[in-house]
Amino acid sequence: MLRIEQLSLALPYYPRFWRRRFATHLDQLSFSVTAGSVHAVVGASGAGKSLLAHAIMGLLPKDAQLSGSCFFKQTLLDEPRKRALRGRELALIPQSLSALDPLARSQHQVNWAARRAGLPPSPARQAASQALAHYQLDERARRAYPHELSGGMARRVLTAMAHVAQASLVIADEPTIGLDPAQRSRVLDALAALALQGKAVMLITHDLRHALSIADRVTVMREGRCVESADASAFQGTGQMLESAYARALWQALPDNAFNVDTEYAEESRFA
Amino acid sequence: MALDVRLALATLRRLLRLGLILLCVASVSFGLMMASPVDPVDAYLGPLVAQVSPEQRELIASRWGFDDPAPVQFGRWLQQLASGNLGVSHVYNQPVGEVISQRFTRSIALLGSAWLLSLLLGFTLGVVAGAKERSALDKLISAYAYLTASTPTFWLALLGVLLFSVYLGWAPACCAGPVGVPSQDIHLATRLHHLVLPVATLTLLGTASITLHTRARMVALMRSDIARHAFAQGARRADIAWRHGVRHASLPALTLALASLGELFGGSILIEQVFAYPGLGQATVEAGLRSDVPLLLGIALFTTLFVSIGNTLADSLYHMVDPRMRRPSKPRQTTP
Numbered sequence: 328m329l330r331i332e333q334l335s336l337a338l339p340y341y342p343r344f345w346r347r348r349f350a351t352h353l354d355q356l357s358f359s360v361t362a363g364s365v366h367a368v369v370g371a372s373g374a375g376k377s378l379l380a381h382a383i384m385g386l387l388p389k390d391a392q393l394s395g396s397c398f399f400k401q402t403l404l405d406e407p408r409k410r411a412l413r414g415r416e417l418a419l420i421p422q423s424l425s426a427l428d429p430l431a432r433s434q435h436q437v438n439w440a441a442r443r444a445g446l447p448p449s450p451a452r453q454a455a456s457q458a459l460a461h462y463q464l465d466e467r468a469r470r471a472y473p474h475e476l477s478g479g480m481a482r483r484v485l486t487a488m489a490h491v492a493q494a495s496l497v498i499a500d501e502p503t504i505g506l507d508p509a510q511r512s513r514v515l516d517a518l519a520a521l522a523l524q525g526k527a528v529m530l531i532t533h534d535l536r537h538a539l540s541i542a543d544r545v546t547v548m549r550e551g552r553c554v555e556s557a558d559a560s561a562f563q564g565t566g567q568m569l570e571s572a573y574a575r576a577l578w579q580a581l582p583d584n585a586f587n588v589d590t591e592y593a594e595e596s597r598f599a
Numbered sequence: 600m601a602l603d604v605r606l607a608l609a610t611l612r613r614l615l616r617l618g619l620i621l622l623c624v625a626s627v628s629f630g631l632m633m634a635s636p637v638d639p640v641d642a643y644l645g646p647l648v649a650q651v652s653p654e655q656r657e658l659i660a661s662r663w664g665f666d667d668p669a670p671v672q673f674g675r676w677l678q679q680l681a682s683g684n685l686g687v688s689h690v691y692n693q694p695v696g697e698v699i700s701q702r703f704t705r706s707i708a709l710l711g712s713a714w715l716l717s718l719l720l721g722f723t724l725g726v727v728a729g730a731k732e733r734s735a736l737d738k739l740i741s742a743y744a745y746l747t748a749s750t751p752t753f754w755l756a757l758l759g760v761l762l763f764s765v766y767l768g769w770a771p772a773c774c775a776g777p778v779g780v781p782s783q784d785i786h787l788a789t790r791l792h793h794l795v796l797p798v799a800t801l802t803l804l805g806t807a808s809i810t811l812h813t814r815a816r817m818v819a820l821m822r823s824d825i826a827r828h829a830f831a832q833g834a835r836r837a838d839i840a841w842r843h844g845v846r847h848a849s850l851p852a853l854t855l856a857l858a859s860l861g862e863l864f865g866g867s868i869l870i871e872q873v874f875a876y877p878g879l880g881q882a883t884v885e886a887g888l889r890s891d892v893p894l895l896l897g898i899a900l901f902t903t904l905f906v907s908i909g910n911t912l913a914d915s916l917y918h919m920v921d922p923r924m925r926r927p928s929k930p931r932q933t934t935p
Contacts, residue, residue, distance in 0.1 A: 419831040
């Protein structure tokens with residue numbers, strides 16, 4: 328569904344007021360996401376996971392330098408095609424709840440997402456109410472403003488907004504952050520259900536353990552590089568099936584496993 | 600039930616506060632008038648002052664109560680006010696209430712239309728400019744807004760009179776109607792014709808600050824997570840400006856427009872002077888220059904009342920536009 332080849336991203340920064348330099352945030356990233364599966368992208372904060380999502384959606388600032396190529400359904404995904412496909416074929420569940428407009432009711436926001444996906448007014452209303460029902464948002468939640476929703480409900484509104492377009496690639500950026508276990512498994516189940524419908528789901532998270540509960544493949548990222556892409560089944564035992572030391576260290580650092588912090592990666596593992 | 604009681608208490612508190620503000624404004628204005636070097640009797644007599652003997656002056660002063668100490672005068676005024684009497688203006692030889700209501704009906708046509716136009720125009724320009732930061736349109740609108748924001752009202756009014764009235768002859772140079780025609784005989788079209796230039800001048804200037812504030816809010820919105828999320832849904836810039844921008848930008852625009860009612864009064868004083876428009880602003884200048892204490896106090900009270908009504912309105916409109924400021928009507932649902 329989505330193939331990323333040698334994707335590199337540099338963003339400008341200003342060490343002095345008049346001088347502009349570029350810092351590399353993504354470095355020669357390659358992996359592919361197949362239809363009907365959940366692909367987890369795991370890494371510590373600052374590994375470039377959210378930037379990767381924004382790069383695929385074409386949401387980067389104008390002065391970003393992007394090289395390498397993405398292919399969506401075997402066709403090159405360039406900037407005009409990203410603009411044409413986002414909201415229709417590509418959907419993003421954003422990381423922050425501040426992505427919801429605090430001045431609009433949730434049903435309107437889902438409705439707008441449907442309209443933006445190209446649906447005419449009345450089918451859009453229908454699709455919106457179906458999506459809201461699908462994520463068990465009742466009448467009160469539909470008429471509520473974002474500040475009246477709980478964290479889990481707001482997440483489900485965001486998921487409904489991505490779902491309403493029936494996009495074939497769904498990128499979920501840290502969808503479980505700040506949720507209690509029950510809410511978290513609810514959100515993860517919803518993503519797994521999308522994959523069962525034949526969609527490609529890219530799950531961006533810093534939490535390897537929860538990603539593994541639904542992921543089919545896992546890409547481990549570190550400082551903008553792809554450390555390793557492996558099947559989720561490789562994360563077992565002592566991690567002997569993993570190729571890179573970093574991925575193995577990440578796996579062993581989990582509380583369920585050795586809870587063993589390799590000193591070499593101590594800094595990263597603490598956040599991972 | 601509890602809500603009604605709370606509402607009544609809140610209203611009562613507001614009214615009490617308003618009363619205190621009015622009292623403060625009245626006493627400060629009165630104090631300033633007492634400190635003013637203009638002698639009301641001299642101002643009243645004008646050129647006749649040379650023909651009046653000191654005894655006659657004494658008589659006028661004692662008839663009007665000017666020989667009493669200031670606190671006694673103020674107390675007398677307060678007493679009258681309590682019975683609903685604002686006193687008599689000696690400049691216009693009319694009860695103050697009548698002068699204010701006459702003048703205000705003329706001023707409100709000028710002020711109201713200028714206010715409404717500058718709100719609508721400023722808001723639209725701000726939304727359009729802020730929707731795409733640093734676009735050619737944004738630069739043009741911003742340049743215009745900065746230019747007009749730094750232009751003095753009276754100067755622009757003078758230029759307007761020079762250009763449109765003197766050189767081009769499109770608009771009348773003064774007054775609310777043709778000179779020498781009784782007020783009730785003036786046709787509506789003629790009235791409007793006389794309003795065009797002052798309204799245009801006031802609008803042009805009022806637009807600037809609303810444009811700039813609306814634009815700033817729009818720019819912040821277009822950089823926010825909300826806009827990025829909308830872009831991710833495939834929205835165009837115009838869609839985001841329309842669905843999200845208008846809601847978000849209306850908060851600062853409303854606050855500014857309603858809070859600037861006072862400034863508008865100030866601006867109207869200058870504009871009415873330049874255009875010789877017989878409105879409340881002109882009456883204020885007359886009252887000040889000729890030491891007409893009852894009229895000036897009346898106008899000060901009226902203006903204060905007007906401005907605080909504007910602020911109260913802003914408060915309640917804010918609650919309507921921004922749901923976060925409302926009291927939760929139902930208990931918040933904690934479990935999903």
